[in-house]
Amino acid sequence: DARVTQTPRHKVTEMGQEVTMRCQPILGHNTVFWYRQTMMQGLELLAYFRNRAPLDDSGMPKDRFSAEMPDATLATLKIQPSEPRDSAVYFCASGFTYTSGIENTQYFGPGTRLTVL
Amino acid sequence: SQQGEEDPQALSIQEGENATMNCSYKTSINNLQWYRQNSGRGLVHLILIRSNEREKHSGRLRVTLDTSKKSSSLLITASRAADTASYFCATDAYSGGSNYKLTFGKGTLLTVNP
Numbered sequence: 577d578a579r580v581t582q583t584p585r586h587k588v589t590e591m592g593q594e595v596t597m598r599c600q601p602i603l604g605h606n607t608v609f610w611y612r613q614t615m616m617q618g619l620e621l622l623a624y625f626r627n628r629a630p631l632d633d634s635g636m637p638k639d640r641f642s643a644e645m646p647d648a649t650l651a652t653l654k655i656q657p658s659e660p661r662d663s664a665v666y667f668c669a670s671g672f673t674y675t676s677g678i679e680n681t682q683y684f685g686p687g688t689r690l691t692v693l
Numbered sequence: 694s695q696q697g698e699e700d701p702q703a704l705s706i707q708e709g710e711n712a713t714m715n716c717s718y719k720t721s722i723n724n725l726q727w728y729r730q731n732s733g734r735g736l737v738h739l740i741l742i743r744s745n746e747r748e749k750h751s752g753r754l755r756v757t758l759d760t761s762k763k764s765s766s767l768l769i770t771a772s773r774a775a776d777t778a779s780y781f782c783a784t785d786a787y788s789g790g791s792n793y794k795l796t797f798g799k800g801t802l803l804t805v806n807p
Contacts, residue, residue, distance in 0.1 A: 580735075609794075618797065618798070618799040618800065619736075619781070619797040619799075621794060621795075621796070624794060626792075631792055632792070632794060667735055667736070669735075669736075680724075680741070681726065681738045681741060682736075682738065682783075682795060683738065684728075684735030684736040684737070685735050686734060686735050687734075687735050
């Protein structure tokens with residue numbers, strides 16, 4: 577049963593520390609998404625990749641957030657330095673997108689619950 | 694602003710009753726999807742309906758799409774306590790070049806009381 581995996585599941589850190597979240601997308605999927613979910617803002621798209629190339633990271637605070645796909649089996653989201661307002665659940669999702677660019681079903685990981693003190 | 698918005702924000706029903714949730718969106722779409730999220734979990738895809746479809750069924754789920762009104766509804770029949778979750782609609786929005794991205798609403802929290 578293929579699924580998206582994320583590590584760590586929970587992270588508590590202090591303000592100013594670097595946080596790295598990892599995601600393993602489903603094998604064969606060519607699109608990977610990073611979302612942030614909070615009570616106030618709901619689910620926000622931070623960045624997404626297709627065939628490992630970044631397509632859109634307009635939802636991400638550029639000064640402290642960075643997202644990469646070093647290879648097809650790993651996506652990372654880093655926050656440096658972290659701030660209390662970054663506390664949220666971060667989800668990774670993967671899917672397969674055809675050349676038309678139209679998005680199809682996304683498969684979500686279990687999320688990383690980040691608390692920045 | 695959100696492309697898709699669900700209504701109501703919260704819904705509480707008794708087991709066995711039907712639950713109806715609505716979604717409205719602003720711009721033209723290629724497809725609309727519904728997802729479910731149980732507390733503390735990731736989102737799970739329920740059903741996708743394309744812009745040229747008007748109705749789709751999957752088990753106890755029925756989804757309708759009215760592109761003229763830019764709205765969709767999700768009906769869960771014969772609800773069960775296990776259906777308690779948040780339900781989100783997601784619409785694809787053009788994001789430049791040949792790319793689209795899904796935009797999620799803030800969800801409807803459904804509580805099914807035993």
